[in-house]
Amino acid sequence: MATNGELLREVGAIRVFVGAAIGLGFLAALVTVAQMALLSGIVARVFLGGGDLAGVQNQLILLVCLAFLRAAVLWLREVVSQRGAERAKSELREKLFSHVLSLGPAYCRDQRTGELVTATTEGIEKLEPYLARYLPQMALSALVPLLVAAYVFPRDLSSAVLLLVTAPVIPVMMMLVGSYAEEHMQRQWGALSRMGAHFLDALQGITTLKVFGRSADEREAVAGTSEEFRCRTLKVLRFAFLSGLVLEFMTAAAIALVAVVLGVRVVNGAISFEQAFLVLLLAPEFYKPLRELGVHRHAGMEGKAAAERILEILHTPAPVREGRGRSRGDSGAPRIEFSGVGFTYPGAEHPALSDVSFSLPAGSRTALVGRSGSGKSTLVDLLLRFADPTEGGIIADGTPVEQLDAREWRERVALVPQRPHLFSGSVLENIRLARPQASRKEVERAAELAGVSEFIRRLPRGYDAWIGERGARLSGGEAQRLAIARAFLKDAPVLVLDEPTSALDPETEQLIARSLELLSRGRTVLVVAHRLNTVRSADQIVVLEGGRVVEVGTHRELLARAGPYAGFVGVLEGGAA
Ligand SMILES: Nc1ncnc2c1ncn2[C@@H]1O[C@H](COP(=O)(O)OP(=O)(O)OP(=O)(O)O)[C@@H](O)[C@H]1O
Numbered sequence: 006m007a008t009n010g011e012l013l014r015e016v017g018a019i020r021v022f023v024g025a026a027i028g029l030g031f032l033a034a035l036v037t038v039a040q041m042a043l044l045s046g047i048v049a050r051v052f053l054g055g056g057d058l059a060g061v062q063n064q065l066i067l068l069v070c071l072a073f074l075r076a077a078v079l080w081l082r083e084v085v086s087q088r089g090a091e092r093a094k095s096e097l098r099e100k101l102f103s104h105v106l107s108l109g110p111a112y113c114r115d116q117r118t119g120e121l122v123t124a125t126t127e128g129i130e131k132l133e134p135y136l137a138r139y140l141p142q143m144a145l146s147a148l149v150p151l152l153v154a155a156y157v158f159p160r161d162l163s164s165a166v167l168l169l170v171t172a173p174v175i176p177v178m179m180m181l182v183g184s185y186a187e188e189h190m191q192r193q194w195g196a197l198s199r200m201g202a203h204f205l206d207a208l209q210g211i212t213t214l215k216v217f218g219r220s221a222d223e224r225e226a227v228a229g230t231s232e233e234f235r236c237r238t239l240k241v242l243r244f245a246f247l248s249g250l251v252l253e254f255m256t257a258a259a260i261a262l263v264a265v266v267l268g269v270r271v272v273n274g275a276i277s278f279e280q281a282f283l284v285l286l287l288a289p290e291f292y293k294p295l296r297e298l299g300v301h302r303h304a305g306m307e308g309k310a311a312a313e314r315i316l317e318i319l320h321t322p323a324p325v326r327e328g329r330g331r332s333r334g335d336s337g338a339p340r341i342e343f344s345g346v347g348f349t350y351p352g353a354e355h356p357a358l359s360d361v362s363f364s365l366p367a368g369s370r371t372a373l374v375g376r377s378g379s380g381k382s383t384l385v386d387l388l389l390r391f392a393d394p395t396e397g398g399i400i401a402d403g404t405p406v407e408q409l410d411a412r413e414w415r416e417r418v419a420l421v422p423q424r425p426h427l428f429s430g431s432v433l434e435n436i437r438l439a440r441p442q443a444s445r446k447e448v449e450r451a452a453e454l455a456g457v458s459e460f461i462r463r464l465p466r467g468y469d470a471w472i473g474e475r476g477a478r479l480s481g482g483e484a485q486r487l488a489i490a491r492a493f494l495k496d497a498p499v500l501v502l503d504e505p506t507s508a509l510d511p512e513t514e515q516l517i518a519r520s521l522e523l524l525s526r527g528r529t530v531l532v533v534a535h536r537l538n539t540v541r542s543a544d545q546i547v548v549l550e551g552g553r554v555v556e557v558g559t560h561r562e563l564l565a566r567a568g569p570y571a572g573f574v575g576v577l578e579g580g581a582a
Contacts, residue, residue, distance in 0.1 A: 011316050012136075018096045019136060022089020026141035027148070029082035034149040034290070036075040038156050041286040043068050049279035082141075090137035094129050101125050101315060107323040109391040111350075118209075119202030124318060127197065128311035135308020138301040146176075146298040153291040157284055161276060164284045167266060168291050171259040175295045178251050179302065186244035187306050193237040194310035200230040245303040252299040256292045263288045324392040325411045338498040338529045339402040339417075340367040341388070347396030348383055357383040358552045360397070365529050366544070367402075372534040374573055375549030381533045384549070385501055388531065390414055419497040421521075423505050423533075425488030427479065432461055432487070433468040439491035448494060455490035456520045457483070481505065482513035489520050500525060502532040504539060537574065546570065 012019055047064050050056040058065070102125060105113065113121070150172055158165040207214065207223045214220050267281040346361040358380045365371045375381050387394055390411045398405045406414055419439070427435050436448045443451075448468065452458040460483060464470035472479060479487070485505060492500060502521060518538065534540045541560045548556040548563070548570045555569050563570035 012312055015100065015316070015319060016093050016096050018089060018093040019140075022085055022093065023136065023140050023144075026082055026086045026089065026137070027144045029078055029085060030141055030145040030294075031148050031152070033075055033078040033082065034145070034152055034294075036071055036078060037290050038153060038287065040068060040071045040075065041290065042156075042283060043071065045279055045283035045286055048282060049277075053278055086137040086141065090133045093136055094132060097132070097315065098125065098129050101129070101318060104319055104321075104323070107325075108318075108321060109324060111324055111386060111391050112321065117198075117202035117206070119205030120198040121318075122205065123198045123201035124311070124314045127201070128315055131304075131311040132308045132315075134301065134304030135312065139298075139305025139308065142294065142298045142301050142305075146294040149294040150291050153287050157287060161280055161284055163270075164263065164267065164276075167263055168288065171262060172291070172295065174259065175252065175255050175292065175299070178255055179248060179295075179299050182244060182248040182251055186241060186248065186303070187309075189237065189241045189244060190306040191310050191313075193234070193241050194307070194314070196230065196234040196237045198314070200227075200234050203227055203230050241303075241307075248299060248302065252296055256289075256296045259292055260288050325390050325407075338368040338527060341365040341499070341529055342400040343384075343397070344400055345397030346384075346387065346394045346399060348380075348387060348392065349395050350383075356395075356552055358387075358394075361549075361552070361554050362397075363547050363554055363557050365531055367529055368527055369544040370525050370530040370532065370542075371545045371547060372532045372540045372543035373547050373549065374534050374540060374570070376573075379549040380552040381549060382503075383552075385420075385503065385531070385533060388499075388501060389418060389420060417497050418499040418501060419492040419495040421485070421488045421492050421500070421502045421524075423503040424481075425484050425491075427472050427484055427487060429472065431466075431469045431471055432464065435472055435487060436490045436494055439495035443494055448490075451490045451494035452487075454493045454520060454523060455486050456516045457486035457490050460486070482510070482517065485517055486520070489517065489524060492524055493520075498528055500528045500530045502530065504533060504535045540574075548573065 043064055047061045047068065050061055051058065105121065105125070150168070154165050154168055154172075157168065204227055207227060214223050264285055267276065267285055270276045271278055271281045342364040343361050346358055347356050348358040349356040361380075361384065363371075373381050373384065386392055387399060390406060393407050398407060400406070401409070401414075428438070433445065433448055436451060437443055439451075440447075445468070449458065452461055452468075461468055461470070514536075532539055532543065534543070540546055544559070546556075546558060546560060546563055547554055548568075550569055556563055556566065558566070558570075564574065
């Protein structure tokens, strides 16, 4: 129930169409009651009253009109439900995707990508029967029986009582069977998500699997999750068939009971034929919504399991509030100060960063060095505002960046990551990602500055050459240079470089170093450095150890101190960092 309320709150479109579907369903029930009343009257007049068809001509015409009206209302209900569900799904899809984006890389890194993909694609698809059928049916299964009972009540009290007494048997039986089914449905959904996640994991790690000869094991593991899903699905289906059987039996038994009681009472003269016939006609209509609820319950429960996961994602608070905060018009290279910055990952015991204080002077280059796990990536994430510090703050030209609009702040920062992500698209589109409104000339100029234009020109279709998913058709060095071209095109005053740890050939390395040197000019730069040359040429070096700043200074100064940095240089020279 809580899930329904939350879904209705989250997506405005659901409220409108579910309301409309309930209204139309109720209208169809009203028309049906009128039809049955008319029909029982006609039958009583023609067959018992000895009347002829001419005498009931008008009623017959009205009956046909009502049949058309009912068909039209049911058709409209179907259209409203389907269209509404489609709209709600697309609204929810957009909302979910934009929320996952605002949760940012920090959240996505903690999740299994395949599981997230299953929730946002298959999960939303599964909501359709839940929204279009199950939710309206829940309201109708209460409203329509009450309507029929209210109609029968003044005409035949004992039949109304009989209907009301037998009605709860169906939902009670359904709940008994359903409570088991719901648990299995949740597990089935879990198995489906695991299967998706596992499959994607295997695809992404296909090279590793092949190299280590683990393809067969992985195939078995995927087959295992697939088998688990099959077993869980069969269990769920068993419950679905069982509940269908129970439902049909209970409905048939209830109608038979009403028919027998009415028959006995007609024979005894306790009720007129016309009234008994009317109650008999209405009895199936009375139980029908309850039966339909049972029929849609299976799909509904599946949708509910998916909805719970979707709501869980939607209710995860974003680490930073995007699109809010002050806006700053200036675009010059700022001085950035880390002031007592601390950060603890949600659920982690120890902070990843504690009391980090240093500054990035305007227009200068700072190298950040530290062993693996010392907190370099966390610090970069905070600077890019993928999360905000849990203690202290980052101040740009005197303004705490948390007070700035996160999106606008990111506009001022360009990132050249360690493993740049290239999207399936043309080279042009991939560079233009940094500034979609940039002209082709500007893209070409950026590529030139990044030293990648020569390479692009040699591609079969030049700038229109297609790059496979995740830049599959490019080498590491080429992808890196495209990322540098993006940064040139963005032309942001702050630059964050995460140097690749993997070795490049000396020529490529030199080319990249030269274009990075050019890119750094006039900008405030933070380099997560893994190469001695980069560290040596930096204006300032910050050494992180266990999430704390242990040294700040130039290469010379720090070497002279013979502290942690000197040891680190030894590691760099050995090529182990
Ligand atoms: N999502 C996370 N949840 C909990 N702890 C995390 C998370 N990400 C990183 N950490 C922890 O925070 C600390 C700093 O990690 P971080 O990735 O910032 O280090 P790093 O210096 O960038 O390492 P590397 O050079 O290997 O990338 C580590 O102890 C790490 O285990």
